[in-house]
Amino acid sequence: MDFLHSVVAWFSDPTHWQGPDGIPTRLTEHVEVSAESVAIGALIALPIGIGLGHIGRFGDLAINLSNVGRALPSFGILVLAFLIFGLGNTPIVVALVLLAVPPMVTNSYVALLNVDRDVKDAAKGMGYRDLAQLVRVELPLAVPLIMAGIRTSAVQVVATATLAAFIAGGGLGRYIVDGFATFDFTKLFAGAVLVAALALATELSLAGLQWLLVPRGIRSLTAPAMRRRATFKTA
Secondary structure, rough: HHHHHHHHHHHHHHHHHOOOOOHHHHHHHHHHHHHHHHHHHHHHHHHHHHHHHHHHHOOOHHHHHHHHHOOOOHHHHHHHHHHEEEEHHHHHHHHHHHHHHHHHHHHHHHHOOOOHHHHHHHHHHHOOOOHHHHHHHHHHHHHHHHHHHHHHHHHHHHHHHHHHHHHHOOOOOHHHHHHHHHOOOHHHHHHHHHHHHHHHHHHHHHHHHHHHHHHHHHHHHHHHHHHHHHHHHHO
């Protein structure tokens, strides 16, 4: 109980909410590097996954390469990028982009590949050209799975951005690393709470964005299926 009281007192201390080491500053640093990494990862991964899923070729190669990327240790990539690029946000962003790409490539490829063949044939029968079919028919149907990949990447990036503090980076990881170095376990725990809260907020906000992006007709069709699946699992 005393430890929890000390954590509450830490958050209540006004000095922890101002200055270069204050929570707003560290939160901004964490969000900026995470958002930049996810955005760059999406610009790389989504065209590859969507394109390969649309044509239905070379998907196994893309997924295997993505799995290799998942197998690489994040901290090892971070240290290697630090040795190449030195201090600054560049090595952090490079490592986080490599972490963000695999889930988005895999999910976007599978999402496009699994669009019902009858739907594609119907679109062609209605006179849709290839690009129009992709944009107006296939992508709206694939949005839920594509967004699931983006959500997975974003949460992983937010969590892993904590490691940036090990190479003199900023963000919420500073509280964890500095707290551990000085045996200030209250500060360490507060940092972990902040990272977990940010990861949860990222998941919830992207879930809301997914709900907005999915066409209403598709939401009305998928919601009953999801409820039936949940009922089946609990039966």
